[in-house]
Amino acid sequence: MMRRLLSLVQKEFAQILRDKALLFILAWAFTGAIYTAGHGMSMEVKRFPTIIFDMSKGTASRELISRVQMPYFKVLSYIQREEEITEWLDSGRASMAIVIPPDFQRRINGREDAKIQVITDGTISMSATIATAYLAQIASSYSMEIMEKQGRFTRAAFENLPIIDERLRVEFNPNNLSSWFTSLLELLNMFTMVSLLLTAAALVREKEYGTLEQLLVSPARLGEIFISKIIPTIVIVLCLSILSIFLVLKPIFNVPIRGSLLLFYSIAAIYVFTMSSLGIAIATVARNLSQAMMIMLLILAPMLFLSGAWTPPEAMAPWMQWASHISPMRYFIDFGYSVLFKGNGIAYVWKDVAGIIIMGILLFSFSIWWFGKKTAS
DSSP states (O other): OHHHHHHHHHHHHHHHHHOHHHHHHHHHHHTHHHHHHHHHOOSSOOSEEEEEEESSOSHHHHHHHHTSOTTTEEEEEEOSSTHHHHHHHHHTSOSEEEEEOTTHHHHHHTTOOOOOEEEEOGGGHHHHHHHHHHHHHHHHHHHHHHHHHTTSSOHHHHHTSOOOOOOOOOSSOTTOOHHHHHHHHHHHHHHHHHHHHHHHHHHHHHHHHTOHHHHHTSSSOHHHHHHHHHHHHHHHHHHHHHHHIIIIIHHHHOOOOOSOHHHHHHHHHHHHHHHHHHHHHHHHHOSSHHHHHHHHHHHHHHHHHHTTSSSOGGGSOHHHHHHGGGOHHHHHHHHHIIIIITOOOHHHHHHHHHHHHHHHHHHHHHHHHHHHHHHHO
């Protein structure tokens, strides 16, 4: 049995190493794609395209406008007509318009409440919300300075007022760097995508070349054939992820690896086994590689949304919270962040580990049953 399995594994490695295009894709997935995600996918808003319609043209409005600056805002134009607001926002050239009314200076001088209008492009709601919050902080700070200048209160009196002094400390990511989150998330996503792709492609390739029937009539058992497809995937994914950590995450993004890499890669190997089993199920249905890719995309999208990577499960609808428990990605992403970022051991992640193992057993058993049923019919 071991000799047969070893021969099948050697065959799979030889086929993968001969495919230069596939090797390039794998190398890019664990280096270039992670680098791009770390730099290009940011939770911060910078250089938000803004236009300003200042109808007051007074000292107060100029002082306020001077604070709307880089790196958070990029003022593209000082428009002269109200109709231009619609033109800029509709064309997508600007995402925010700040309108200062004509009586802005008069109301401030008269110690009255002065208002400004902020119009944002809500098609990108997250960026618009963050940019609006930035502007609200600027306006609030400027209001405090105006009241102090007008003698409505003194800073010394304000400092003597009883306040809640919050001491903010961000654990595990002290500088709140989104690149740590996005680069590590992309690495964890690549475990899923590459595991599905390699295993599904290997089995579909046997179908296209007409060699699958030869394997089925050989002395090798069905489980051995599947294991021979999965072992090379595990080895390749783990090796490439090690390179990714030490060539991209640590040297470029300075992502700290606080936990045990031995624990991480031990469970990661089981996770690759789990996703490879799903890849076999996909290949069972697909007749060619194009179909396999389409099915893989249809499965990956809901898995990613239910994983909790972008939206916490607690914020999902109740039925989606329940559905998220059938997504292996949820267990693996929670496990990866807990071990690599927080430095937790098995005592803290055993539930995620149990979820990965159970899903692996179920998917592998289902793949063997379904493949056997399809080939028998």
